[in-house]
Amino acid sequence: MNPVFSFQLLRSDGMARRGQIVTPHGRVQTPAFMPVGTAGTVKGLTPEVVKATGAEIVLGNTYHLMLRPSAERVADLGGLHSFMNWPGPILTDSGGFQVMSLSSLRKLTEEHVVFRSHLDGAMHELSPERSIEIQALLGADVSMQLDECLRLPASAEEIVRAMELSLRWGERSKRAFEGRAREGYALFGIVQGGDDIGIRQQSARALTGIGFDGYAIGGLAVGEPQAVMLKVVEETTPVLPADHPRYLMGVGTPHDLIEAVDRGVDMFDCVMPTRNGRHGMAFTRFGTINLANARHAHDPRPLDEISPHPTARDYSRAYLHHLIKANEMLGAVLLSTINLAYYQTLMAGMRAAIEAGRFAEFKAETIAGWERGDLPPL
């Protein structure tokens, strides 16, 4: 008998929360960062490497997997955990965000969204019910409701319309989820409302009324300034129930993460550590470092000699620079690993600080480290 989904709030420090999520495939300590395993793989990394960075849960993309190899194929093969050889917890998104950002020829109605695959041009349909069905076929520990995610800025009228549609889709998602009788598994609702605080709070209250296992804040990190995003977060989390996890979708930089935890967020996902890593950018306690820069070409020092993760200690900046300049696959692999490990180190630091009641100090020290910047040249 697998464990049943639950969330336990262990400690608070200001708005920052230290918690534990239990899922059918294992526990997740929060605040938690989820590496993105888009098409059934965290790009370039084996599950062993992902786990060694400290990750306890990964995210899978419904949009990518429904197009290739298809949810039915993954289900036939035993589900996403087995397919990608990741035995731990998996959260899947609903597919809505990628339909908006990647596909063409979208037609959105009350019933569903119809879109053309970016892979082969085939037409597909995604409704709240189909999204929940796909996520069940994948075997996600945590499913997300289908929502409509706008780009910002958007008109007040558009923001209200999309939020209300997302609420109705939330209700349909919940009915569909319950109809599948996946006891012990979780469904999260998604707060929408653009950058309008009143509409965001209205969305949060209505979702709480419907009742979900957790609550996400969606539709942010879509081009708005960081201050706008943080304002929305800090005005939304107090409206959400304290005894459920809160997930800020698609966010973000290390600075975004620490500010959002300070505003009561428990979970995050973002492609930034892996995508930027593939392009030569490292996230470190010294801030971001562009390894493609020529100043690293003869620097024998590792990125961070006191990192708890060996990959950040065992390779010189000069070697990483060489791999990036030579477009070597290992450069992408090592920097993705180093970045995910830094994100996990940051989350672990936040968790320890909350436990110790010194989150504010930890935040100030961490930001000061980023602001001091990289090591001086040799």
Added chain:
Amino acid sequence: MNPVFSFQLLRSDGMARRGQIVTPHGRVQTPAFMPVGTAGTVKGLTPEVVKATGAEIVLGNTYHLMLRPSAERVADLGGLHSFMNWPGPILTDSGGFQVMSLSSLRKLTEEHVVFRSHLDGAMHELSPERSIEIQALLGADVSMQLDECLRLPASAEEIVRAMELSLRWGERSKRAFEGRAREGYALFGIVQGGDDIGIRQQSARALTGIGFDGYAIGGLAVGEPQAVMLKVVEETTPVLPADHPRYLMGVGTPHDLIEAVDRGVDMFDCVMPTRNGRHGMAFTRFGTINLANARHAHDPRPLDEISPHPTARDYSRAYLHHLIKANEMLGAVLLSTINLAYYQTLMAGMRAAIEAGRFAEFKAETIAGWERGDLPPL
């Protein structure tokens, strides 16, 4: 004090030899396969993964490293072992083969070869002395003499001219190597002579007269039929001294390897397991398997459920197919790992068979496995 290079012949079984090479950076059991770490990296794989496949020595390419980041840069950074974080033995080639195959505007004289970099068009010069200097800067445990490698077929006149030039370059390489006083490190000579047995044997005898720490057979696997290659090998090894290792350069398929060991070869290198892996081809005890083929799309079985290496057991054929079709980096990583592990499993099998005096049976069983082919469809 590092150990000094040596070769010990432990056991023979027919022409097949079981031996041990000692180098300043560790021991190598022979017959041995060396993964190719072209530009300071076995493409996509960390040194830990390479080691876990069973590899004890890797090859570095002088041509690639001299162009980027340059031998002087690698030396400043502590040498190639430190640069690529591979503490074990390294053999470097002389650069001659890639000058012929990758660069343009070559001008070959008695003195040296002048060529244009395929990276930035800059002109470079490679002489026997400069090649030895570069390999010393890299810190190679085993250096190779500079030689001229022809494409086959070639005229008898050309074959003789190139073999004789290679001999003179072998003498200059040896003088240059001795002048650098790298005690305990090794220099190998290279037999040339195209597909002409008489010229090959003349080359082998002359090289033995000069005296090297090991003897390579070069200029094969350049387009000639396998039977021609094996004929050259079997007529060349008896002319080489039994108390030194023999290295067949740039070879080959698993079948090439088992046939060459049967003809007295001790060492191999080839890009095939990694390059073909990146393109979806797996080497297994069932022969080669093309994972891009649609018949694997819904096959939950691993490539080889009794492989001693977990990567060949832990991922389904369907998942590998998915990764290759989706052009996911992890597909290249996993298949490169699986292929290198298969090559090392094959070498370990050959070593055990020679020790047990049953190489002929092992060879027959192994080839029969390849000929039976892949598992039947489910």
